[in-house]
Amino acid sequence: MISLLDYGAGNVRSLRNAIHALGFSLTEIARPEDILQAERLIFPGVGAFGAAMERLHRLGYVEPLKEYLATGRPFLGICIGLQALFEGSEESPGVAGLGLIPGRIRRFDASDLSVPHMGWNDARVERASPLFADYAGEKLYFVHSYRAEPSPENADWRLATTDYGSPFLSAVQRGRVAAVQFHPEKSGAAGLRLLQHFLAADAGGAPVAGWSPRPADAPTHFAKRVIACLDVRANDAGDLVVTKGDQYDVRESGEVRNLGKPVELAQRYYEEGADEITFLNITAFRDFPLADQPMLEVLRRTSERVFVPLTIGGGIRAFTDASGTSYSALDVADEYFRSGADKISIGSDAVATVERYLERGCGDGTSAIEEIARVYGNQAVVISIDPRRVYVRSPDETRHQTVETATPGPDGERYCWFQCTIKGGREGRDVDAVELARVCEALGAGEILLNSIDRDGSGAGFDLELIGAVRAAVSIPVIASSGAGCVEHFAEVFAATGVEAALAAGIFHRREVPIQAVKSYLREQGIETRV
Incomplete structure (x- = not known):
């Protein structure tokens, strides 16, 4: 019995569709007691840490979820489903996580990075797991502003890391309990294979024959x-x-x-x-x-x-x-x-x-x-911003931020600002794109x-x-x-x-x-x- 814990946050339809495309059927968690009857439990989620935990509490899911995890039965967390396993998050001070993994979730440093970390990156798999049995370094889809940091306290959970500024935990696993920060249902063929391994194989079983870890100093690469x-x-x-x-x-x-x-x-x-x-x-x-x-x-x-x-x-x-x-x-x-x-x-x-x-x-x-x-x-x-150029002879002619342009205006104007429009570009407003x-x-x-x-x-x-x-x-x-x-x-x-x-x-x-x-x-x- 594969059970999906849909607590009402984000696009879970795509995960359902991915599982069905792989030939599996799902049961839906409708009541707290359904969690303890699951044989394989998938906990996806997007959005804010605090909102996710609040919904879990309101639905009465927190205690049976902790009990399920304590039994060590197959579990796959996705995105917030990974972060919720930790003690808490900077995103929602004072809100407790499930506390299974030591540590707190912290925000990426936006001083030299675009945040959220949104797009395709690869994972550095550091120990054998059937989840990554045939993973060949393909890009996986991430979208998150907060990340779990590797530490000595959570070393026994560390399965894979990814570099974005500094390394963060992109996958964790202990026994049959695993979670990933990326979205396998949005990661094309590589993500579907990982889901297939969780659904069909013993995700906490024996090491994969012939597997060797990626070198610790081999960086992962963020893709355009x-x-x-x-x-x-x-x-x-x-x-x-x-x-x-x-x-x-x-x-x-x-x-x-x-x-x-x-x-x-x-x-x-x-x-x-x-x-x-x-x-x-x-x-x-x-x-x-x-x-x-x-x-x-x-x-x-x-x-x-x-x-x-x-x-x-x-x-x-x-x-x-x-x-x-x-x-x-x-x-x-x-x-x-x-x-x-x-x-x-x-x-x-x-x-x-x-x-x-x-x-x-x-x-x-x-x-x-x-x-x-x-x-x-x-x-x-x-x-979605729909701007058009407004040319001026001098930056002093407008309150808006201008650029000195290499393509002068119709009367030779050397500066322009970018006016935002609405209604499919039909109406300009006194707001600039910047x-x-x-x-x-x-x-x-x-x-x-x-x-x-x-x-x-x-x-x-x-x-x-x-x-x-x-x-x-x-x-x-x-x-x-x-x-x-x-x-x-x-x-x-x-x-x-x-x-x-x-x-x-x-x-x-x-x-x-x-x-x-x-x-x-x-x-x-x-x-x-x-x-």
Whole structure:
């Protein structure tokens, strides 16, 4: 009996789908007593340490979970499922963990790292375990701001470590109790194999024949991400299609440009090596998203076939429906997470939030960014910024942060600032991209998706001046978007700005630039990628 402890935090659908894809069935933990009846227990989780422990206590799961662990029966914790095994976390002072492993969870040092640690890294397996029986150093998907540090006190639990600044525990195991910091259900084939070993084998059994540890001084390497983006909207016949516009105009000869079906295209990109898939619901501002069943169904079906992270954007904000019932942005995000999303992208609503923040000088805890981050963690919130250039003759002409540009304006202006827009680029606001990114980070966002209206669909390359300005202003990961036209553009943006990821749409949809061609070229240039 394989039992899943779903306490209501984050995207557990993808883990269910991965287990079913491997040919196994699951039972769900519905009551505290179900925990003690499990034969193999999986405890996944994302989000804040304190919120996770609070839910476990509220559901009455803490004591039976401790009792199950004490028996030494097969257990696999994932992400928060690893961190909860420790005594506590800096993320939630005063909140006790399960206390099985000595030590406290500590935050990454953001002084010289982007935090969260979000993306693909490998693991240094330091002792034999059937979980890693055929692991060959492949990249695994991590997304976390806090980590477990190896120490003499927890040495008997230490199974694998990963380097991000300094080494942290990426896998722990003692007997049949194991946990991993990465997400195997989001780690492609390598992650599915690890799940297969836990589900089918004796995870605490005899050492693997012929196994030898990776040298202790062999570093692991963090990879740059290549992301495929799918703009999804209904066409004139009412069918959801992937489309792409130039400067956000998605019509061609009067019809919505149709570049394929979203689920099939997402699966193709997964098979071609995309590190993440992003869906942008570009008509969501017109609709009530909880009634947007076709888009939710796209997420559900995609998560059955695609085992890398999925992001959804478009319409993530508070709503009141036709009957007068109000729904918070958190209610909307909950439904998207349950349908298969790993991250939520917030666009126009983030601009309105920052405008209110600048008026008050602080947040009030009620914005979509703050609410979602508080429950699901910073890593679940992506801010999608759609800026356009505004040229000025001198920095003194505007209060906004300017750059001296290598591409002067129409009247020879040598400076510009980057104005944020809303409603798909149709309306400009008095907020610039740099201050929006800074404020959103302060409110709890974990990643920036940085578009460019000026470069969108141009094939002229990423706007390095825009990207460099925003990247220098924040300590959270930044995804460069808009303008890619060839493999050289990807290497250029990584080398020039240090961003963690680069995204493209049209050139992938039209097969002008294959994803594997991008990755091969990056490796030729000495840039680490997931193979």
